[in-house]
Amino acid sequence: MRRNSTWKMSWLRLTKAAVLCAALVVLLSPAVHAAAPGAAIVYQPMSGEGLAAGYPFEAWFYLDKSPDPFVPGYAFPAGATFRFTFPQPFAPQSAHNPQAVLLNGWPHGSIEAPFTVGPDPRDPLTIVLKLTAPLPAGPPERPGLKSIHLRWGPINPQAGDYPITIEYADAGDLSGKSQAVARITSKPVPNVAAYNQRHASRDENWQRVKAGQAAGLPIDILVTLPDVCRSAISLQPAAKGGLDILSDGRPIGAVTLSGVPVTLKPEPFGPGFSRLGIARFHVAAGSTPGMAGIKAQLQGGTTYDFVVVVEK
Numbered sequence: 001m002r003r004n005s006t007w008k009m010s011w012l013r014l015t016k017a018a019v020l021c022a023a024l025v026v027l028l029s030p031a032v033h034a035a036a037p038g039a040a041i042v043y044q045p046m047s048g049e050g051l052a053a054g055y056p057f058e059a060w061f062y063l064d065k066s067p068d069p070f071v072p073g074y075a076f077p078a079g080a081t082f083r084f085t086f087p088q089p090f091a092p093q094s095a096h097n098p099q100a101v102l103l104n105g106w107p108h109g110s111i112e113a114p115f116t117v118g119p120d121p122r123d124p125l126t127i128v129l130k131l132t133a134p135l136p137a138g139p140p141e142r143p144g145l146k147s148i149h150l151r152w153g154p155i156n157p158q159a160g161d162y163p164i165t166i167e168y169a170d171a172g173d174l175s176g177k178s179q180a181v182a183r184i185t186s187k188p189v190p191n192v193a194a195y196n197q198r199h200a201s202r203d204e205n206w207q208r209v210k211a212g213q214a215a216g217l218p219i220d221i222l223v224t225l226p227d228v229c230r231s232a233i234s235l236q237p238a239a240k241g242g243l244d245i246l247s248d249g250r251p252i253g254a255v256t257l258s259g260v261p262v263t264l265k266p267e268p269f270g271p272g273f274s275r276l277g278i279a280r281f282h283v284a285a286g287s288t289p290g291m292a293g294i295k296a297q298l299q300g301g302t303t304y305d306f307v308v309v310v311e312k
Helices: none
Strands: 039-043 059-063 081-085 099-103 115-120 123-131 147-151 160-169 176-184 191-194 206-210 219-224 233-237 243-247 250-259 262-267 278-285 290-298 303-311
Touching (some): 099 115, 206 278, 219 250, 219 290, 233 262, 233 278, 250 262, 262 290, 278 290
Parallel strands (some): 039 176
Antiparallel strands (some): 039 059, 059 147, 081 123, 099 147, 115 123, 219 278, 233 243, 250 290, 262 278, 290 303
16 A cells, blocks of 8 residues: 555646536445445546446545534544445456545545555455544534545446445444445536635535625536537526526536525636636525525536525
8 A cells, every 4th residue: 555645636637628427326325334434426526437337436435424514524543444345347457556535525625634545455346545643523624524535446347336345444433334336327427516626625515604695605616528628618697596507608507596595696707717617606695594505417417516504
């Protein structure tokens, strides 16, 4: 294994054609051991190749904790080990060593706790991640472990649903096993996700705002499209207070609203950001307290949810 704590995801690795993402269905499997965290496998924000047949596995393991940053995530002691074991249809690959990022639950919200990650020398279909220092939980800025970005795993098999076993060892009360289902698709599809990089990696996914005021952070989305070279992504107002998502002026998706009323206002970007697939909108709360849901969705592709809690 090799030390991986200083590795940072290259969040601006967008120089190739806007990549894909498979239509995401989040599948949580019951834990084999009651204490072990459950997980769902979802596309990582930058690329959908990781859950498409014939590509190296790359995805998020989203643990069974609320995305609300005020809800603590998981804390683990030094020495805790995570073993990700892939089923036989996956093919071991030797081109790259696996890499990982520990996250507080939102894109770019990486955790600085040091760890090592690498293949199990006795089992090429198992990736082992081991903490070399404690990983605390301190909401809301650093709520603790809520997701793990695992990169460059075995080569994905043909389309289908495949269980991946996660074993937590030397993790105190969290020790045990659970399973997460990887839904592999036959080819990449459009992907939309939050893009927190332009806010110094602060959490725009789940914000609190006083009634009648604007949210503290604008919401940036990142759109990647398969087989589309450098499409300019933009937003425009749509019916019922939502937004249309456009690729070179052509509608490819929408941002829709649910819950208490909020208003969305797009902020136009020049080609420097729009051709990287980045678009931005601002959120203003209405007078009714409660929870507002904001859903970005691409035609034939993935969805991504944001929450704004409107307080009195």
